[in-house]
Amino acid sequence: MAAIEICADCSVRDLALCGSLTDHELEALNALGRHQRLSKGETVIWAGDESIICANLLSGVLKLSASTADGREQIVGLHYPADFIGRPYADAADFTVTALTDAQLCVFPRKQFEQVLEDHVRMERLLLQRTFAALDEARGRMLMLGRKSAEEKIAGFLLDMADRAGSSACRATAEGPITFDLPLTRGQIADVLGLTIETVSRQMTKLKASGVIGLPGGRAVTLRDRAALEERAEPA
Amino acid sequence: MAAIEICADCSVRDLALCGSLTDHELEALNALGRHQRLSKGETVIWAGDESIICANLLSGVLKLSASTADGREQIVGLHYPADFIGRPYADAADFTVTALTDAQLCVFPRKQFEQVLEDHVRMERLLLQRTFAALDEARGRMLMLGRKSAEEKIAGFLLDMADRAGSSACRATAEGPITFDLPLTRGQIADVLGLTIETVSRQMTKLKASGVIGLPGGRAVTLRDRAALEERAEPA
DNA sequence: CGCCCTCTTGATTTCGATCAATGCGCGTGG
DNA sequence: CCACGCGCATTGATCGAAATCAAGAGGGCG
Numbered sequence: 001m002a003a004i005e006i007c008a009d010c011s012v013r014d015l016a017l018c019g020s021l022t023d024h025e026l027e028a029l030n031a032l033g034r035h036q037r038l039s040k041g042e043t044v045i046w047a048g049d050e051s052i053i054c055a056n057l058l059s060g061v062l063k064l065s066a067s068t069a070d071g072r073e074q075i076v077g078l079h080y081p082a083d084f085i086g087r088p089y090a091d092a093a094d095f096t097v098t099a100l101t102d103a104q105l106c107v108f109p110r111k112q113f114e115q116v117l118e119d120h121v122r123m124e125r126l127l128l129q130r131t132f133a134a135l136d137e138a139r140g141r142m143l144m145l146g147r148k149s150a151e152e153k154i155a156g157f158l159l160d161m162a163d164r165a166g167s168s169a170c171r172a173t174a175e176g177p178i179t180f181d182l183p184l185t186r187g188q189i190a191d192v193l194g195l196t197i198e199t200v201s202r203q204m205t206k207l208k209a210s211g212v213i214g215l216p217g218g219r220a221v222t223l224r225d226r227a228a229l230e231e232r233a234e235p236a
Numbered sequence: 237m238a239a240i241e242i243c244a245d246c247s248v249r250d251l252a253l254c255g256s257l258t259d260h261e262l263e264a265l266n267a268l269g270r271h272q273r274l275s276k277g278e279t280v281i282w283a284g285d286e287s288i289i290c291a292n293l294l295s296g297v298l299k300l301s302a303s304t305a306d307g308r309e310q311i312v313g314l315h316y317p318a319d320f321i322g323r324p325y326a327d328a329a330d331f332t333v334t335a336l337t338d339a340q341l342c343v344f345p346r347k348q349f350e351q352v353l354e355d356h357v358r359m360e361r362l363l364l365q366r367t368f369a370a371l372d373e374a375r376g377r378m379l380m381l382g383r384k385s386a387e388e389k390i391a392g393f394l395l396d397m398a399d400r401a402g403s404s405a406c407r408a409t410a411e412g413p414i415t416f417d418l419p420l421t422r423g424q425i426a427d428v429l430g431l432t433i434e435t436v437s438r439q440m441t442k443l444k445a446s447g448v449i450g451l452p453g454g455r456a457v458t459l460r461d462r463a464a465l466e467e468r469a470e471p472a
Numbered sequence: 473c474g475c476c477c478t479c480t481t482g483a484t485t486t487c488g489a490t491c492a493a494t495g496c497g498c499g500t501g502g
Numbered sequence: 503c504c505a506c507g508c509g510c511a512t513t514g515a516t517c518g519a520a521a522t523c524a525a526g527a528g529g530g531c532g
Contacts, residue, residue, distance in 0.1 A: 066379040069470050074382040076375040087372070089365045094372045121357055124364065129325045131367045136323070136330045138374040139312040143302040145381035146310040146430025150488065186511060194382025199488055201512055218497090234305050386520065422479060435520055437480055454529090 015082035020122045038099040045097040054086030054113040060103025075191040153193040154203040155233035179222040251318035252292045256358045274335040281333040290322030290349040296339025311427040389429040390439040391469035415458040
Protein backbone atom coordinates (compact mmCIF):
# COMPACT_ATOMS: atom_id res chain seq x y z
CA MET A 1 0.00 0.00 0.00
CA ALA A 2 3.02 2.19 0.41
CA ALA A 3 3.11 2.16 -3.37
CA ILE A 4 -0.19 3.88 -3.58
CA GLU A 5 0.75 6.36 -0.93
CA ILE A 6 3.88 7.55 -2.64
CA CYS A 7 3.19 7.19 -6.34
CA ALA A 8 -0.55 7.69 -6.57
CA ASP A 9 -0.43 11.36 -5.85
CA CYS A 10 2.91 11.92 -7.58
CA SER A 11 2.88 15.28 -9.33
CA VAL A 12 4.69 13.92 -12.35
CA ARG A 13 3.11 10.47 -12.31
CA ASP A 14 2.55 10.17 -16.03
CA LEU A 15 5.12 12.56 -17.35
CA ALA A 16 8.12 10.83 -15.83
CA LEU A 17 9.66 7.53 -16.87
CA CYS A 18 7.43 5.77 -14.36
CA GLY A 19 4.48 6.59 -16.58
CA SER A 20 5.44 3.55 -18.61
CA LEU A 21 4.73 1.22 -15.70
CA THR A 22 1.47 -0.34 -14.63
CA ASP A 23 0.25 0.18 -11.10
CA HIS A 24 1.45 -3.27 -10.31
CA GLU A 25 4.94 -2.69 -11.68
CA LEU A 26 5.19 0.57 -9.82
CA GLU A 27 5.38 -1.32 -6.57
CA ALA A 28 8.88 -2.47 -7.36
CA LEU A 29 10.13 1.06 -7.94
CA ASN A 30 8.15 2.35 -5.07
CA ALA A 31 9.92 0.10 -2.65
CA LEU A 32 13.24 1.55 -3.77
CA GLY A 33 12.41 5.23 -4.05
CA ARG A 34 12.61 7.82 -1.36
CA HIS A 35 11.77 11.48 -1.53
CA GLN A 36 14.43 14.09 -1.02
CA ARG A 37 14.14 17.83 -0.64
CA LEU A 38 16.83 20.15 -1.91
CA SER A 39 17.34 23.78 -0.98
CA LYS A 40 18.34 26.32 -3.58
CA GLY A 41 22.08 26.05 -4.17
CA GLU A 42 22.41 22.56 -2.77
CA THR A 43 24.34 19.98 -4.80
CA VAL A 44 23.08 16.38 -5.07
CA ILE A 45 25.74 14.89 -7.33
CA TRP A 46 29.37 15.98 -7.60
CA ALA A 47 31.38 15.43 -10.76
CA GLY A 48 34.00 12.78 -10.09
CA ASP A 49 32.12 11.16 -7.22
CA GLU A 50 30.95 7.61 -7.38
CA SER A 51 27.70 7.39 -9.30
CA ILE A 52 25.36 6.24 -6.53
CA ILE A 53 21.92 7.46 -7.43
CA CYS A 54 19.35 8.06 -10.12
CA ALA A 55 16.26 10.17 -9.63
CA ASN A 56 13.17 11.74 -11.06
CA LEU A 57 12.75 15.45 -10.54
CA LEU A 58 9.38 16.21 -8.94
CA SER A 59 9.59 19.98 -8.62
CA GLY A 60 12.09 22.79 -9.06
CA VAL A 61 14.91 23.38 -11.53
CA LEU A 62 18.35 21.75 -11.45
CA LYS A 63 21.50 22.57 -13.34
CA LEU A 64 23.99 20.08 -14.74
CA SER A 65 27.44 21.60 -14.94
CA ALA A 66 31.08 20.97 -15.81
CA SER A 67 34.13 22.95 -14.74
CA THR A 68 37.69 23.44 -15.87
CA ALA A 69 40.51 22.77 -13.41
CA ASP A 70 40.87 26.50 -12.78
CA GLY A 71 37.23 27.06 -11.97
CA ARG A 72 35.51 28.24 -15.14
CA GLU A 73 32.02 26.76 -15.26
CA GLN A 74 29.75 25.69 -18.09
CA ILE A 75 26.15 24.63 -17.51
CA VAL A 76 25.60 21.70 -19.87
CA GLY A 77 21.95 21.07 -19.14
CA LEU A 78 18.90 22.16 -17.19
CA HIS A 79 16.43 19.79 -15.60
CA TYR A 80 12.74 20.47 -15.06
CA PRO A 81 10.01 18.48 -13.30
CA ALA A 82 9.54 14.94 -14.65
CA ASP A 83 13.10 14.88 -16.00
CA PHE A 84 15.32 11.94 -15.26
CA ILE A 85 18.54 12.61 -13.36
CA GLY A 86 21.65 10.47 -13.08
CA ARG A 87 23.89 8.30 -15.15
CA PRO A 88 23.08 4.59 -15.20
CA TYR A 89 25.87 2.21 -16.18
CA ALA A 90 28.70 4.55 -15.13
CA ASP A 91 30.73 4.16 -11.97
CA ALA A 92 31.49 7.85 -11.61
CA ALA A 93 29.52 10.98 -12.32
CA ASP A 94 30.98 13.26 -14.99
CA PHE A 95 28.87 16.29 -14.09
CA THR A 96 27.68 18.14 -11.03
CA VAL A 97 23.95 18.46 -10.33
CA THR A 98 22.84 21.46 -8.29
CA ALA A 99 19.45 22.92 -7.36
CA LEU A 100 18.74 26.37 -8.83
CA THR A 101 15.51 26.61 -6.84
CA ASP A 102 14.21 24.58 -3.94
CA ALA A 103 13.44 21.19 -5.39
CA GLN A 104 12.09 17.73 -4.70
CA LEU A 105 13.47 14.49 -6.04
CA CYS A 106 12.38 10.89 -6.06
CA VAL A 107 15.68 9.08 -5.59
CA PHE A 108 16.72 5.51 -6.36
CA PRO A 109 19.96 3.66 -5.68
CA ARG A 110 21.61 3.41 -9.08
CA LYS A 111 22.34 -0.31 -9.11
CA GLN A 112 18.83 -1.17 -8.10
CA PHE A 113 17.43 1.24 -10.63
CA GLU A 114 19.44 -0.50 -13.32
CA GLN A 115 17.86 -3.75 -12.23
CA VAL A 116 14.42 -2.23 -12.60
CA LEU A 117 15.37 -1.11 -16.11
CA GLU A 118 16.34 -4.65 -17.00
CA ASP A 119 13.09 -6.00 -15.67
CA HIS A 120 10.92 -3.43 -17.41
CA VAL A 121 11.75 -3.16 -21.04
CA ARG A 122 9.17 -0.49 -21.74
CA MET A 123 10.79 1.79 -19.21
CA GLU A 124 14.23 1.11 -20.62
CA ARG A 125 12.98 2.01 -24.09
CA LEU A 126 11.49 5.23 -22.80
CA LEU A 127 14.81 6.08 -21.17
CA LEU A 128 16.60 5.37 -24.43
CA GLN A 129 14.27 7.76 -26.23
CA ARG A 130 14.83 10.44 -23.63
CA THR A 131 18.55 9.96 -23.80
CA PHE A 132 18.50 10.40 -27.57
CA ALA A 133 16.45 13.55 -27.14
CA ALA A 134 18.94 14.85 -24.56
CA LEU A 135 21.77 14.06 -26.96
CA ASP A 136 20.09 16.01 -29.75
CA GLU A 137 19.59 18.92 -27.41
CA ALA A 138 23.21 18.85 -26.26
CA ARG A 139 24.38 18.84 -29.85
CA GLY A 140 22.13 21.74 -30.71
CA ARG A 141 23.73 23.62 -27.86
CA MET A 142 27.14 22.83 -29.26
CA LEU A 143 26.19 24.79 -32.38
CA MET A 144 25.03 27.64 -30.18
CA LEU A 145 28.21 27.66 -28.10
CA GLY A 146 30.60 27.28 -30.99
CA ARG A 147 29.10 29.48 -33.65
CA LYS A 148 26.55 31.99 -32.37
CA SER A 149 27.11 35.59 -31.36
CA ALA A 150 26.19 36.90 -27.91
CA GLU A 151 23.04 38.50 -29.30
CA GLU A 152 21.95 35.29 -31.02
CA LYS A 153 22.60 33.32 -27.85
CA ILE A 154 20.52 35.64 -25.66
CA ALA A 155 17.64 35.90 -28.15
CA GLY A 156 17.52 32.13 -28.60
CA PHE A 157 17.70 31.55 -24.88
CA LEU A 158 14.83 33.91 -24.18
CA LEU A 159 12.70 32.19 -26.81
CA ASP A 160 13.46 28.80 -25.27
CA MET A 161 12.58 30.02 -21.82
CA ALA A 162 9.40 31.65 -23.07
CA ASP A 163 8.28 28.42 -24.73
CA ARG A 164 8.90 26.48 -21.57
CA ALA A 165 7.11 29.08 -19.48
CA GLY A 166 4.16 29.10 -21.87
CA SER A 167 3.68 25.36 -21.76
CA SER A 168 4.17 24.86 -18.04
CA ALA A 169 3.15 26.63 -14.91
CA CYS A 170 4.68 30.07 -15.18
CA ARG A 171 2.49 33.11 -15.46
CA ALA A 172 1.73 33.87 -19.10
CA THR A 173 -0.78 36.52 -20.08
CA ALA A 174 -2.60 34.94 -23.02
CA GLU A 175 -1.14 36.06 -26.36
CA GLY A 176 0.51 39.30 -27.31
CA PRO A 177 3.12 40.48 -24.81
CA ILE A 178 4.03 37.43 -22.75
CA THR A 179 5.66 37.92 -19.39
CA PHE A 180 7.47 35.25 -17.43
CA ASP A 181 10.16 34.84 -14.79
CA LEU A 182 13.54 33.41 -15.62
CA PRO A 183 14.51 30.71 -13.13
CA LEU A 184 18.16 31.76 -13.53
CA THR A 185 20.30 34.65 -12.38
CA ARG A 186 22.28 36.62 -14.95
CA GLY A 187 25.38 34.74 -13.87
CA GLN A 188 23.71 31.39 -14.45
CA ILE A 189 22.45 32.50 -17.86
CA ALA A 190 26.05 33.40 -18.65
CA ASP A 191 27.13 29.90 -17.60
CA VAL A 192 24.53 28.35 -19.90
CA LEU A 193 25.47 30.47 -22.91
CA GLY A 194 29.24 30.55 -22.49
CA LEU A 195 29.31 34.30 -21.87
CA THR A 196 30.09 36.60 -18.94
CA ILE A 197 27.51 38.19 -16.69
CA GLU A 198 28.30 41.65 -18.07
CA THR A 199 27.71 40.57 -21.65
CA VAL A 200 24.38 38.98 -20.71
CA SER A 201 23.33 42.14 -18.95
CA ARG A 202 24.35 44.37 -21.85
CA GLN A 203 22.58 42.28 -24.46
CA MET A 204 19.38 42.25 -22.40
CA THR A 205 19.57 46.00 -22.02
CA LYS A 206 20.10 46.35 -25.75
CA LEU A 207 17.06 44.18 -26.56
CA LYS A 208 15.03 46.24 -24.13
CA ALA A 209 16.26 49.50 -25.66
CA SER A 210 15.19 48.36 -29.12
CA GLY A 211 11.74 47.51 -27.83
CA VAL A 212 11.97 43.79 -28.52
CA ILE A 213 11.59 42.81 -24.88
CA GLY A 214 10.65 44.48 -21.63
CA LEU A 215 12.36 44.03 -18.29
CA PRO A 216 9.72 44.83 -15.66
CA GLY A 217 12.18 44.09 -12.87
CA GLY A 218 13.50 41.15 -10.92
CA ARG A 219 13.78 38.03 -13.08
CA ALA A 220 10.80 38.97 -15.20
CA VAL A 221 10.96 39.31 -18.99
CA THR A 222 8.24 40.48 -21.39
CA LEU A 223 8.30 39.46 -25.04
CA ARG A 224 7.10 42.52 -26.93
CA ASP A 225 8.02 41.45 -30.45
CA ARG A 226 8.56 37.75 -30.85
CA ALA A 227 9.21 37.96 -34.58
CA ALA A 228 12.02 40.46 -34.02
CA LEU A 229 13.47 38.23 -31.32
CA GLU A 230 13.39 35.25 -33.67
CA GLU A 231 15.15 37.28 -36.32
CA ARG A 232 17.92 38.11 -33.86
CA ALA A 233 18.16 34.50 -32.73
CA GLU A 234 18.57 33.17 -36.25
CA PRO A 235 19.61 35.79 -38.82
CA ALA A 236 18.72 34.69 -42.32
CA MET B 237 24.01 -18.64 -45.32
CA ALA B 238 23.99 -15.06 -46.48
CA ALA B 239 24.26 -14.23 -42.80
CA ILE B 240 27.58 -15.92 -42.54
CA GLU B 241 28.79 -14.36 -45.73
CA ILE B 242 28.15 -10.81 -44.64
CA CYS B 243 28.63 -10.80 -40.88
CA ALA B 244 31.19 -13.54 -40.35
CA ASP B 245 34.04 -11.58 -41.83
CA CYS B 246 32.78 -8.20 -40.62
CA SER B 247 35.71 -6.04 -39.62
CA VAL B 248 33.91 -4.67 -36.58
CA ARG B 249 32.00 -7.83 -35.73
CA ASP B 250 32.47 -7.70 -31.99
CA LEU B 251 33.09 -4.01 -31.49
CA ALA B 252 29.79 -2.84 -32.93
CA LEU B 253 26.36 -3.19 -31.40
CA CYS B 254 25.93 -6.47 -33.24
CA GLY B 255 28.52 -7.96 -30.94
CA SER B 256 25.72 -8.44 -28.45
CA LEU B 257 23.93 -10.88 -30.71
CA THR B 258 24.43 -14.60 -31.07
CA ASP B 259 25.19 -16.02 -34.49
CA HIS B 260 21.60 -17.12 -34.66
CA GLU B 261 20.22 -13.70 -33.83
CA LEU B 262 22.50 -12.09 -36.34
CA GLU B 263 20.53 -13.64 -39.12
CA ALA B 264 17.65 -11.26 -38.50
CA LEU B 265 19.85 -8.20 -38.81
CA ASN B 266 21.75 -9.69 -41.66
CA ALA B 267 18.63 -10.01 -43.72
CA LEU B 268 18.04 -6.28 -43.30
CA GLY B 269 21.52 -4.89 -43.69
CA ARG B 270 23.21 -3.86 -46.87
CA HIS B 271 26.69 -2.50 -47.37
CA GLN B 272 27.22 0.98 -48.70
CA ARG B 273 30.38 2.71 -49.80
CA LEU B 274 30.87 6.42 -49.35
CA SER B 275 33.42 8.62 -51.06
CA LYS B 276 35.18 11.36 -49.17
CA GLY B 277 32.89 14.36 -48.94
CA GLU B 278 29.71 12.43 -49.61
CA THR B 279 26.73 13.01 -47.31
CA VAL B 280 24.54 10.08 -46.16
CA ILE B 281 22.06 11.90 -43.96
CA TRP B 282 20.89 15.50 -44.32
CA ALA B 283 19.63 17.48 -41.35
CA GLY B 284 15.89 18.00 -41.73
CA ASP B 285 15.36 15.02 -43.97
CA GLU B 286 13.17 12.16 -42.97
CA SER B 287 15.08 9.79 -40.71
CA ILE B 288 15.19 6.72 -42.90
CA ILE B 289 18.24 4.76 -41.90
CA CYS B 290 20.49 3.56 -39.13
CA ALA B 291 23.93 2.11 -39.71
CA ASN B 292 27.14 0.76 -38.31
CA LEU B 293 30.33 2.33 -39.54
CA LEU B 294 32.69 -0.31 -40.87
CA SER B 295 35.60 1.84 -41.99
CA GLY B 296 36.50 5.49 -42.42
CA VAL B 297 35.62 8.61 -40.45
CA LEU B 298 32.33 10.51 -40.57
CA LYS B 299 31.38 13.91 -39.24
CA LEU B 300 28.08 14.85 -37.65
CA SER B 301 27.35 18.52 -38.14
CA ALA B 302 24.86 21.31 -37.56
CA SER B 303 24.60 24.63 -39.35
CA THR B 304 23.07 28.03 -38.75
CA ALA B 305 20.64 29.43 -41.31
CA ASP B 306 23.39 31.64 -42.72
CA GLY B 307 25.85 28.81 -43.21
CA ARG B 308 28.15 28.74 -40.20
CA GLU B 309 28.96 25.12 -39.40
CA GLN B 310 29.70 23.28 -36.17
CA ILE B 311 30.84 19.67 -36.12
CA VAL B 312 29.03 18.11 -33.17
CA GLY B 313 30.53 14.66 -33.34
CA LEU B 314 32.96 12.37 -35.14
CA HIS B 315 32.27 8.74 -35.91
CA TYR B 316 34.89 6.01 -36.18
CA PRO B 317 34.65 2.33 -37.19
CA ALA B 318 32.19 0.30 -35.07
CA ASP B 319 30.25 3.44 -34.14
CA PHE B 320 26.50 3.48 -34.48
CA ILE B 321 25.00 6.07 -36.84
CA GLY B 322 21.46 7.36 -36.99
CA ARG B 323 18.61 8.43 -34.78
CA PRO B 324 16.10 5.74 -33.87
CA TYR B 325 12.66 6.92 -32.73
CA ALA B 326 12.82 10.26 -34.54
CA ASP B 327 10.99 11.05 -37.76
CA ALA B 328 13.51 13.61 -38.95
CA ALA B 329 17.27 13.86 -38.70
CA ASP B 330 18.58 16.86 -36.75
CA PHE B 331 22.14 16.60 -38.02
CA THR B 332 24.00 16.02 -41.23
CA VAL B 333 26.32 13.02 -41.59
CA THR B 334 29.18 13.32 -44.06
CA ALA B 335 32.19 11.18 -44.91
CA LEU B 336 35.56 12.78 -44.12
CA THR B 337 37.39 9.89 -45.74
CA ASP B 338 36.19 7.14 -48.01
CA ALA B 339 34.04 4.94 -45.81
CA GLN B 340 31.93 1.82 -45.61
CA LEU B 341 28.63 1.45 -43.79
CA CYS B 342 26.35 -1.40 -42.90
CA VAL B 343 22.94 0.21 -43.35
CA PHE B 344 19.51 -0.76 -41.97
CA PRO B 345 16.09 0.74 -42.60
CA ARG B 346 15.30 2.64 -39.41
CA LYS B 347 11.88 1.20 -38.70
CA GLN B 348 13.07 -2.32 -39.12
CA PHE B 349 16.12 -1.62 -37.01
CA GLU B 350 13.85 -0.37 -34.25
CA GLN B 351 11.99 -3.66 -34.47
CA VAL B 352 15.24 -5.55 -34.05
CA LEU B 353 16.00 -3.43 -30.97
CA GLU B 354 12.67 -4.38 -29.48
CA ASP B 355 13.28 -8.04 -30.14
CA HIS B 356 16.81 -8.04 -28.75
CA VAL B 357 16.94 -6.46 -25.35
CA ARG B 358 20.66 -6.96 -24.95
CA MET B 359 21.29 -4.92 -28.06
CA GLU B 360 18.94 -2.22 -26.93
CA ARG B 361 20.75 -2.00 -23.60
CA LEU B 362 24.08 -1.74 -25.35
CA LEU B 363 22.70 1.08 -27.48
CA LEU B 364 21.45 2.83 -24.35
CA GLN B 365 24.91 2.62 -22.85
CA ARG B 366 26.49 3.99 -25.99
CA THR B 367 23.98 6.79 -26.13
CA PHE B 368 24.78 7.77 -22.55
CA ALA B 369 28.47 7.74 -23.41
CA ALA B 370 27.80 9.94 -26.45
CA LEU B 371 25.81 12.31 -24.27
CA ASP B 372 28.66 12.58 -21.78
CA GLU B 373 31.05 13.29 -24.60
CA ALA B 374 28.79 15.94 -26.09
CA ARG B 375 28.49 17.64 -22.73
CA GLY B 376 32.23 17.58 -22.24
CA ARG B 377 32.54 19.30 -25.59
CA MET B 378 30.11 21.93 -24.45
CA LEU B 379 32.57 22.87 -21.71
CA MET B 380 35.30 23.04 -24.31
CA LEU B 381 33.26 25.19 -26.70
CA GLY B 382 31.91 27.53 -24.06
CA ARG B 383 34.85 28.05 -21.77
CA LYS B 384 38.20 27.10 -23.27
CA SER B 385 40.69 29.31 -25.08
CA ALA B 386 41.90 28.55 -28.59
CA GLU B 387 45.17 27.17 -27.21
CA GLU B 388 43.38 24.89 -24.76
CA LYS B 389 41.06 23.67 -27.50
CA ILE B 390 43.89 22.81 -29.87
CA ALA B 391 46.02 21.14 -27.21
CA GLY B 392 43.08 19.06 -25.97
CA PHE B 393 42.11 18.14 -29.49
CA LEU B 394 45.61 16.94 -30.36
CA LEU B 395 45.72 14.82 -27.21
CA ASP B 396 42.37 13.26 -28.08
CA MET B 397 43.48 12.50 -31.59
CA ALA B 398 46.77 11.07 -30.38
CA ASP B 399 44.98 8.74 -27.97
CA ARG B 400 42.70 7.54 -30.71
CA ALA B 401 45.61 7.09 -33.08
CA GLY B 402 47.58 5.22 -30.45
CA SER B 403 44.82 2.72 -29.75
CA SER B 404 43.77 2.09 -33.33
CA ALA B 405 45.43 1.63 -36.65
CA CYS B 406 47.38 4.81 -37.25
CA ARG B 407 51.13 4.78 -37.42
CA ALA B 408 52.59 5.30 -33.98
CA THR B 409 56.30 4.93 -33.32
CA ALA B 410 56.41 3.15 -29.96
CA GLU B 411 56.80 5.58 -27.06
CA GLY B 412 58.54 8.91 -26.90
CA PRO B 413 57.74 11.16 -29.82
CA ILE B 414 54.51 9.82 -31.31
CA THR B 415 53.60 10.71 -34.85
CA PHE B 416 50.18 10.32 -36.39
CA ASP B 417 48.01 11.74 -39.16
CA LEU B 418 45.00 13.87 -38.44
CA PRO B 419 41.98 12.66 -40.40
CA LEU B 420 40.79 16.27 -40.64
CA THR B 421 41.78 19.35 -42.58
CA ARG B 422 42.51 22.58 -40.70
CA GLY B 423 39.10 23.84 -41.69
CA GLN B 424 37.40 20.76 -40.26
CA ILE B 425 39.38 21.05 -37.04
CA ALA B 426 38.13 24.63 -36.83
CA ASP B 427 34.57 23.37 -37.26
CA VAL B 428 35.05 20.88 -34.41
CA LEU B 429 36.55 23.43 -32.03
CA GLY B 430 34.41 26.43 -32.83
CA LEU B 431 37.33 28.42 -34.25
CA THR B 432 38.43 29.72 -37.65
CA ILE B 433 40.94 28.04 -39.89
CA GLU B 434 43.44 30.86 -39.36
CA THR B 435 43.31 30.51 -35.58
CA VAL B 436 43.84 26.76 -35.82
CA SER B 437 46.82 27.27 -38.08
CA ARG B 438 48.37 29.92 -35.84
CA GLN B 439 47.95 27.87 -32.67
CA MET B 440 49.53 24.85 -34.29
CA THR B 441 52.44 26.96 -35.47
CA LYS B 442 52.82 28.35 -31.97
CA LEU B 443 52.90 24.87 -30.40
CA LYS B 444 55.47 23.84 -32.97
CA ALA B 445 57.57 26.93 -32.29
CA SER B 446 57.64 26.16 -28.57
CA GLY B 447 58.80 22.62 -29.28
CA VAL B 448 55.71 20.93 -27.86
CA ILE B 449 54.75 19.34 -31.16
CA GLY B 450 56.30 18.80 -34.55
CA LEU B 451 54.59 19.25 -37.89
CA PRO B 452 56.47 17.01 -40.32
CA GLY B 453 54.16 18.01 -43.16
CA GLY B 454 50.79 17.11 -44.58
CA ARG B 455 48.33 16.06 -41.89
CA ALA B 456 51.05 14.59 -39.68
CA VAL B 457 51.65 15.68 -36.10
CA THR B 458 54.42 14.62 -33.71
CA LEU B 459 53.95 14.85 -29.97
CA ARG B 460 57.33 15.94 -28.62
CA ASP B 461 56.32 16.84 -25.08
CA ARG B 462 53.06 15.33 -23.99
CA ALA B 463 53.25 16.76 -20.48
CA ALA B 464 53.59 20.28 -21.83
CA LEU B 465 50.67 19.68 -24.16
CA GLU B 466 48.55 18.48 -21.24
CA GLU B 467 49.47 21.56 -19.28
CA ARG B 468 48.30 23.75 -22.14
CA ALA B 469 45.10 21.76 -22.53
CA GLU B 470 44.16 22.09 -18.87
CA PRO B 471 45.97 24.89 -17.03
CA ALA B 472 45.98 24.30 -13.27
C1' DC C 473 52.86 23.18 -66.83
C1' DG C 474 49.30 25.25 -64.62
C1' DC C 475 45.43 24.98 -61.66
C1' DC C 476 43.19 24.11 -57.45
C1' DC C 477 43.13 23.24 -52.78
C1' DT C 478 44.99 23.70 -48.38
C1' DC C 479 47.80 25.92 -45.33
C1' DT C 480 50.49 29.71 -43.50
C1' DT C 481 51.43 34.38 -42.36
C1' DG C 482 50.55 39.34 -41.82
C1' DA C 483 47.57 43.60 -40.90
C1' DT C 484 43.57 45.25 -38.94
C1' DT C 485 39.12 45.12 -36.70
C1' DT C 486 35.77 43.72 -33.58
C1' DC C 487 33.32 41.40 -30.13
C1' DG C 488 33.26 40.01 -25.81
C1' DA C 489 36.23 39.74 -21.54
C1' DT C 490 38.11 42.14 -17.96
C1' DC C 491 38.58 45.76 -14.63
C1' DA C 492 36.12 49.03 -11.94
C1' DA C 493 32.42 51.65 -9.94
C1' DT C 494 27.76 52.24 -8.69
C1' DG C 495 22.81 51.05 -7.99
C1' DC C 496 19.26 48.41 -6.10
C1' DG C 497 16.26 45.23 -3.41
C1' DC C 498 16.05 42.56 0.60
C1' DG C 499 16.77 40.41 4.86
C1' DT C 500 18.97 40.88 9.30
C1' DG C 501 20.27 42.72 13.32
C1' DG C 502 21.09 46.77 16.03
C1' DC D 503 12.17 51.03 12.19
C1' DC D 504 16.03 52.10 10.00
C1' DA D 505 20.86 51.20 8.80
C1' DC D 506 23.86 48.25 7.19
C1' DG D 507 25.56 44.59 4.44
C1' DC D 508 25.23 41.34 0.87
C1' DG D 509 24.07 39.35 -3.50
C1' DC D 510 22.59 40.54 -7.93
C1' DA D 511 22.43 43.71 -11.74
C1' DT D 512 23.73 47.59 -14.56
C1' DT D 513 26.91 50.62 -16.78
C1' DG D 514 31.33 52.54 -18.26
C1' DA D 515 36.30 52.26 -19.74
C1' DT D 516 39.77 49.58 -21.48
C1' DC D 517 42.03 45.44 -23.10
C1' DG D 518 42.89 41.49 -25.66
C1' DA D 519 41.96 37.16 -28.10
C1' DA D 520 40.15 35.63 -32.03
C1' DA D 521 37.73 36.99 -36.32
C1' DT D 522 38.16 39.08 -40.54
C1' DC D 523 40.48 40.75 -44.53
C1' DA D 524 44.23 39.98 -47.58
C1' DA D 525 48.21 37.98 -49.73
C1' DG D 526 51.12 34.38 -50.95
C1' DA D 527 53.37 29.59 -50.53
C1' DG D 528 53.49 24.66 -51.02
C1' DG D 529 51.86 20.40 -53.06
C1' DG D 530 49.37 17.15 -55.75
C1' DC D 531 47.08 16.03 -59.98
C1' DG D 532 45.14 16.33 -64.55
